[in-house]
Amino acid sequence: MSISPERPIYSPFFSVMGATSAMVFSSMGAAYGTAKSGVGIAAMAIMKPELIMKSVVPVVMAGILAIYGVVVAVLIANTINKEGTTMAKDLTNMGAGLSVGLSAMAAGFAIGIVGDAGVRGTAQQPKLFVGMVLMLIFAEVLGLYGLITALVMMYA
């Protein structure tokens, strides 16, 4: 509620758009990752039902991306009303939200495609499981880069 020449009346819009893009884009990535690897898991489960619980790894990693988005969105939502928030802070919040959102969306796409191919390959060749997990970790770290950038923007 702090209005001043440094914070015109339309400035909270940018913070709110930051929170929105953080949540919306990261949930799109998480949804894609979950759906694409889920289809692969259901397909390979018909032949190898004992491998389902091991194959849930890409689904869990896609869910973590949504949590990155929630964290940044909640942090942004708590700064909108604080005293001493300037327009610079609001615009930075928008950048932070876009950073984590789009990174998590890209990471979710990667996790989905790698997870789908990985679980189908692991069903036929069990030695591929370690390779799939390594590739999923590299894909997950893309979302983490976005989260780190968002936190650095907001707090440093």
Add this chain to the structure above:
Amino acid sequence: MSIKTGIASALTLLGTFISFYIVYALLTNQLFLLDIGWLLTAFGPIYWASLGIGLAMGLSVMGAAWGIWSTGASVMGGGVMVPRIYSKNLVSIIFCEAVAIYGIIVSIIMATGLKPYNGDDPATLAMNYESGYRVFGAGMITGFCNLFCGICVGIIGSSAALADAANDKLFVKVLVIEIFGSVLGLFGIILALILSSEAKFGEMK
């Protein structure tokens, strides 16, 4: 006609409208039309709030519908040979329906908070505009998160139906993945309620 042609033509139309708007503003000496600050404050907070509430309801229902038609088609198709699957796979349909219920809860909570205000005092104006933007953001979050959640749960539900048709012990295990998918809609409404709980319209007390 492919999806790529559709996306390309939609983007071209959008670009044409935006460039005509810009050229009109430049040529008729009405440059305030291009001012982002003016655009954000021209209509008033009720416009933003109503847009948010409408998007929350509409996009949530679209997500639920997408999920239901994805799963339903697979259940009906698989059930031709294996009729026992339809009763268990109604659970997937209910997961999709829950997404629509999240949308209507958030829309009604936000819609009952809208009140008129007297636009003299700058502090009241600031509070109402901020609340309008908050409700817009909360509505967009709810709508889009529920849309993606519904699509995701629908795709997994259709795979679960086909796996269930092949081997009836598989349904409960694939349901675990569906639960991971439905958590996304929950995140959406949690964020929406966090944002919109601070939104106060009307006069300042």
